Amino acid sequence: MTHHEPSLARQTAFDEAKAKAFAGQMLTALNGAALALMASIGHRTWLFDEMAAASPCTSVELARRAKLAERYVREWLGVMVAARVVTYDPVAGTYTLPREHAAFLTREGSVKNLAATMQFPSVVSALEEEILARFHDGEGMHYHHYGRFHEVMGEVSYQTTVMPLVGSILPLVDGLTDRLEAGIDVADLGCGAGRALLLLAERFPRSRFSGIDLCEAAFAPAEAAAWSKGLRNLAFRSQDLSRGLDGEFDVLFAFDAIHDQADPQAVLRSAHKALRPGGVFLMVEFGASSRLENNLAHPIAPFLYMMSTMHCTPVSLGQGGQGLGAMWGMETATEMLERAGFANVTVTRLPHDPFNAYFVARP
Ligand SMILES: C[S@@+](CC[C@H](N)C(=O)[O-])C[C@H]1O[C@@H](n2cnc3c(N)ncnc32)[C@H](O)[C@@H]1O
Incomplete structure (x- = not known):
């Protein structure tokens, strides 16, 4: 094919619904990539393990337990809440890692620690x-x-x-x-x-x-x-x-x-x-x-x-x-x-x- 010939993509009709669905798929991937990176950090800082032991807790309590800087912990919690990994009570200002999620994110998890596997993309x-x-x-x-x-x-x-x-x-x-x-x-x-x-x-x-x-x-x-x-x-x-x-x-x-x-x-x-x-x-x-x-x-x-x-x-x-x-x-x-x-x-x-x-x- 020379550069002047129309590509197959240009010859077929543009399916708006398919394009919209694909854009959604890519945005899901973008959020997934964000979560994978933050899950790796959650694993390496022991934030998931600490949360499993302390939920519900405020960001200040969690940062103190994990011996980390609260400002970073609060921003990380924002990712986890937005990604539906952690739940947030805005009245009490507390965060909870549900047991069913902790089972896949902690070292003591009852199933498998997927947070450990999440380190691979970062590496x-x-x-x-x-x-x-x-x-x-x-x-x-x-x-x-x-x-x-x-x-x-x-x-x-x-x-x-x-x-x-x-x-x-x-x-x-x-x-x-x-x-x-x-x-x-x-x-x-x-x-x-x-x-x-x-x-x-x-x-x-x-x-x-x-x-x-x-x-x-x-x-x-x-x-x-x-x-x-x-x-x-x-x-x-x-x-x-x-x-x-x-x-x-x-x-x-x-x-x-x-x-x-x-x-x-x-x-x-x-x-x-x-x-x-x-x-x-x-x-x-x-x-x-x-x-x-x-x-x-x-x-x-x-x-x-x-x-x-x-x-x-x-x-x-x-x-x-x-x-x-x-x-x-x-x-x-x-x-x-x-x-x-x-x-x-x-x-x-x-x-x-x-x-x-x-x-x-x-x-
Ligand atoms: C994916 S890792 C698996 C390591 C380990 N079996 C495990 O399950 O954790 C593959 C291993 O193969 C080793 N490896 C790769 N090429 C090798 C070679 N030519 N001779 C010996 N070991 C090799 C690497 O150093 C690495 O540790």
Whole structure:
């Protein structure tokens, strides 16, 4: 098409109602972005936690409890009230965080702390200038550019994969808990903050655990915690898994860590090779489709594609990789596991975690 030809959009009639609905959709997005940023601040300042314990309260009382400047707290409360997260009694001048909302916004929340996940847009938007430049040069980024990424990742995955690990995830593999009790060799590939292994090493003292990640800074706090707890069955090492995996293991985990790699297929091949007879590879990845058109009904697809654009794809490209992206999808993941030599692959969805798929692969 030359620049002089009318575009398809110009040829079709302009639907006023559709345009108005779309403007509304964009304004909802604008308010959503505002709320996400303020929810991240509410989490990091512990304002949600303090409100859950003190509601109803005035802005002065809340600021005093949270040890924060009242003027900022009052303005933040304005966002929360306008966004219908917090209710406001103008006569008493008090604010209330309903219990049903606190369940999704606090560290003690009975369901899931979505305020922790709200930190991700802030973490990656700090890199907007750099990502903008990458759109032009096609180059990649490196983990050290991403500030608090590992910390936030560790906090979020603690809810999805660490807390439910023993009760819901390990039972996906028949007999695994018994084998861990008896004593086996386990590695977590791309272990990040290493909290899954910290839990397992304490719970299963006869087994031996290795946490492997490209970034030493990611697992350094868990390594220090293991030392202070006297855990001698847990070791971490910094390694580029695309270059191979040393050692033999009975069980390998990879929680949300394959698609970011420089060479995911090589990592899957190494995992297959490193498993002893009877071994098992348990991989967790987003439960999305490899086909964009199938993801329209996915409840957080825009967020996941955004994280993939801002983080997962650039960090893979930055390692000289292919930039598979977070939304590589269950079809491609299964194909790549099979290509790596895994003869038996099952994919399960777990009720506690509507966004991830759990792959159990056996050689
Ligand atoms: C999305 S994070 C997941 C971390 C952790 N498994 C969790 O669930 O919290 C992906 C991890 O893969 C690691 N990673 C990326 N490329 C790697 C490579 N080539 N070799 C080893 N680790 C790598 C990153 O450093 C990061 O910690």
